[in-house]
Amino acid sequence: MFNNTKKDAIDGNELDPNRIPNHIAIIMDGNGRWAQKRHLPRIAGHKQGMETVKTVTKAASHLGVKVLTLYAFSTENWKRPKDEVSFLMSLPVKFFNNFVPELIENNVKVAVMGEIDQLPQATQTAVHDAIEQTSKCTGMILNFALNYGSRLDIRLAVKQLVEEAKTNAISVDDITDQLISSHLMTGFLGQYQDPDLLIRTSGEERISNFLLWQIAYSELVFTDTLWPDFDGQTLTEMIADYQQRDRRFGGIKNEKQGRKS
Numbered sequence: 001m002f003n004n005t006k007k008d009a010i011d012g013n014e015l016d017p018n019r020i021p022n023h024i025a026i027i028m029d030g031n032g033r034w035a036q037k038r039h040l041p042r043i044a045g046h047k048q049g050m051e052t053v054k055t056v057t058k059a060a061s062h063l064g065v066k067v068l069t070l071y072a073f074s075t076e077n078w079k080r081p082k083d084e085v086s087f088l089m090s091l092p093v094k095f096f097n098n099f100v101p102e103l104i105e106n107n108v109k110v111a112v113m114g115e116i117d118q119l120p121q122a123t124q125t126a127v128h129d130a131i132e133q134t135s136k137c138t139g140m141i142l143n144f145a146l147n148y149g150s151r152l153d154i155r156l157a158v159k160q161l162v163e164e165a166k167t168n169a170i171s172v173d174d175i176t177d178q179l180i181s182s183h184l185m186t187g188f189l190g191q192y193q194d195p196d197l198l199i200r201t202s203g204e205e206r207i208s209n210f211l212l213w214q215i216a217y218s219e220l221v222f223t224d225t226l227w228p229d230f231d232g233q234t235l236t237e238m239i240a241d242y243q244q245r246d247r248r249f250g251g252i253k254n255e256k257q258g259r260k261s
Contacts, residue, residue, distance in 0.1 A: 015063070015236065019243045021196035023067040023189070024060060024235075025218070027210055028053070030202030030226030043087045048228035050095050054102070059232030061106050061140040063239065067192045068142050071210050075115070075149035089123050092146070096130040103130075107139030113185035114148035141189065148185070150212040157183035186214055194218065197242045201227045219245050 028049060035045030053070060060068045073088055080088075096110075103110060110130045117124070127146065160183050164170045170179070186193040195211060195218045203224040207215070221238050223230075 015239055016243055017064060020064045021219075021239065021242055022065070023069065023192045023195045024065050024197045024199065024239075025069040025071070025195035025211055025215070026056070027071045027198070027200040027208060028227040028230075029200060029204055031228060033202060034226040034228040042084055045228055046084075046087060046091060050091055052228055052230050053095070054099055055231055056235055057108060057140075057142055058102070058106055059235050061108055062232075063236070065140055067189055067195075068140060069186075069195065069211070070142070070144055071148070071208075072144045072146045073114075073148070074145075074209060075147060075152055076209065089120050092123050092130075092144075093126040096126045100130055100133050103134050103142065104137060107137045108134065109137040109139065109141050110134045111141050111143040111188070112146050113143065113153075114146045115152070116146065118147055141192075143186075143189070145210065149209045150207075151209055153185050153211075154213055156185075181213070184213060186211070196247075197221065197238065199223065199238050201225050201230055217247070219247065 031045030031049040032042045033045070034048065035042050038044070057068060072092075077088070078085060100110075110133075112127050112131065116127055119127070127144075157180060161170070161175060161180070165172065165175075181187060181193055184193070194214045194216070198207075198211070198215050198218045199221045200206075201223055203222070205222045211218075219242050221241055223234070223238065225234055
């Protein structure tokens with residue numbers, strides 16, 4: 001599950017194109033520590049982290065990833081200092097204003113999940129504009145978790161299911177894993193709603209209220225690399241690690257036939 005070892009450089013051409021994870025989710029961590037190491041204010045780390053988002057987005061799209069979900073701002077991040085929160089809320093405005101033309105050029109579609117209506121108006125406008133401007137793109141989905149928390153996600157899904165049951169739209173027996181998944185904020189991703197690979201940067205080894213239901217069978221990689229230092233090469237190494245793993249989804253591998261049983 002853990003991967004903190006520095007690997008030799010791996011070229012993207014060395015990856016098995018048939019085993020590229022369809023959905024990669026990343027907990028982008030380490031912006032503040034990156035800045036602190038350079039005796040810079042924390043916001044400098046967030047600025048550089050935004051540039052990393054651009055780099056990694058294009059790298060993931062080039063490698064054939066179908067969905068890239070980035071944990072941009074959690075429901076708990078409101079507890080940070082007001083000036084830092086204010087700066088973080090301004091980042092989507094700057095990011096989308098500058099990057100949307102490149103996203104369109106790379107056929108990348110923007111999606112955002114979370115309680116968007118609780119964000120500042122300028123942030124909401126930037127988010128909705130980016131979604132609209134990239135709506136005709138048919139390539140990778142760049143999915144931002146913004147003002148997102150997984151317990152909130154699950155709670156809202158449960159409340160919706162209860163309301164549907166109260167109106168007899170569904171019965172208790174209708175409630176399956178698939179139905180619950182479809183009511184979560186990732187439900188719009190269909191067959192790609194559950195990440196194949198979850199990456200957390202900066203050396204921290206925890207999930208931090210991110211996609212708790214969806215990562216039940218995800219492969220987890222924790223890297224010491226701080227998010228502003230993460231790049232296309234690092235992503236390639238993480239995917240190479242993923243491709244070395246045997247995903248059994250709770251079963252066992254039949255060595256003769258290579259099938260789960």
